[in-house]
Amino acid sequence: MERYDLLYRLYDEFDTKTLREYQDFVDVFPPVDSRVALDHWQEANDELEARKDEIRSAFAMGATYAEVAARATREQAFTALDLHSKYDRAANALVLDVDETLRSAGRTDNEIPRDTLHMLTEFHESGVPIVICTGQTLENVKGFTIQGLGNELVHSGDVSIVYEAGTGVFTPGHGSETKRLLYENLDADIQSVFAEIRSRVLPDAADDLRRSVHLQGNEFNVTLKPNFETGGKQAAAVIDESLVYLLDLVGEAVINSFSSASNEFEEPDRGPSWARAYYADADNEIREVLESEHAAPELSVDAVPDAVSARFDRIDVAYYHADAAEVGSLELNKAAGVESALDVLGVDDPFVVVMGDSKSDLRVMQWAADNDAGLAAAPEHSSRDVLAHVMDTDELVFDRGRSAEMLQTIFVLNLLAKLR
Structure with missing residues (x-):
């Protein structure tokens, strides 16, 4: 049966909305020291697994389809499948702007939302390197990245920071290559x-x-x-x-x-x-x-x-x-920084997802497009040129403050890439 038909069956026959609600609750449940709250979390987790078991037993490769249903809406799942049909590749690195992309002053009090942070952790645990690509100073971006993702993840060797729009690259855990001063x-x-x-x-x-x-x-x-x-x-x-x-x-x-x-x-x-x-x-x-x-x-x-x-x-x-x-220097733009970061991370054949909102991010998007090295996504309030590029490619536009939803779509793309 075609994968499109299987997705239709998945979303028609199962209560995927309730499944996602359980998954969201389990994922972003805050750390609390309360026996009652922990019991409530355990009950929700048990129900989540029971609902996933129904899907696992109903499909070949059912474990993958259960994760798809728990992570994505019908629209997200079919968008991910369309992307896989077009590119036939999973994303092997994330390239992410921060301000007004991962976080938005207009919607989230200028903090990276918890659901976005959780999705980044999910990508990390699945082996996908993360490149934070920003115009901010190293100390600033390193500080809030550690605060949001944790010191262990940031220093895992799979996270790189391209700072000051490409003047330097910081990749903890790589010895003499940890910091490259491109300028x-x-x-x-x-x-x-x-x-x-x-x-x-x-x-x-x-x-x-x-x-x-x-x-x-x-x-x-x-x-x-x-x-x-x-x-x-x-x-x-x-x-x-x-x-x-x-x-x-x-x-x-x-x-x-x-x-x-x-x-x-x-x-x-x-x-x-x-x-x-x-x-x-x-x-x-x-x-x-x-x-x-x-x-x-x-x-x-x-x-x-x-x-x-x-x-x-x-x-x-x-x-x-x-x-x-x-x-700044046009020779030291974000695209040059990203190439250097991917080199340090050992991503030899990149197919990246670039998420950003400004002209400096557009250069990375164009680099990815010109080199068949990935795809681009942007929030709806991005600059005109960024939106034009994104709409001309894969139309991956998301609402302000909703970066987690786009990350979920890409996560499902990677899940579907496992189905052969």
């Missing part, structure tokens, strides 16, 4: 640009701006964050102003990175104008901010000297509405 591989010219920006970004800022933002404690990237609630009007205003300031600073630092003895540029003070023109042409969102700040480029991108444009080609200016303005 150390950049040439001196590019490193000098970042050194100048970092040394000037706060001292050279206007007084009002300097009092309204702070510098994120990165190892390499230069990230300005608002001193206001993320997502609010004040944060939006100050980040828009910060973007313009950073663009001008990038322009000046790039010009200064060329040897002063060469006298290559007759108008070195045009650096800020060249930066505005280049990055506005490269990113419509940046152009919109420049226009709203009355700082639109005075020049065409064609006026940017080739040597300057080539250096801009290697420097990323990122804008996150009401959240951050950032300067």
